[in-house]
Amino acid sequence: MHIIKICMGSSCRQNFAEENLAMAEKTLGIKAGETSADGKFRLEKTGCLSHCEDGPNVFFSSQNGPLSLVMTDGKVENNMLPHHFEKKLNALAKYAT
């Protein structure tokens, strides 16, 4: 399972967090707090990840091992502007097992 946590802290919220959440919900076909029917993805909102100056931020983790070309397992991904985040999510959706 790949867990995607979108920071909804005040700084990231002022910096595309809402757009990122809406795009992730659409791309993955699930709402925040849900797991996809195939069990591959879980989407969550999270509070401040303590990287405010580099937002918007998203935390990825994977219980199936890292997809190193797409994301870094267990790392806060900084500067996840919607167009960049969308590319990562599409690649993740394509290659995730």
Ligand code: FES
């Ligand atoms: S508000 Fe997102 S890292 Fe602090």
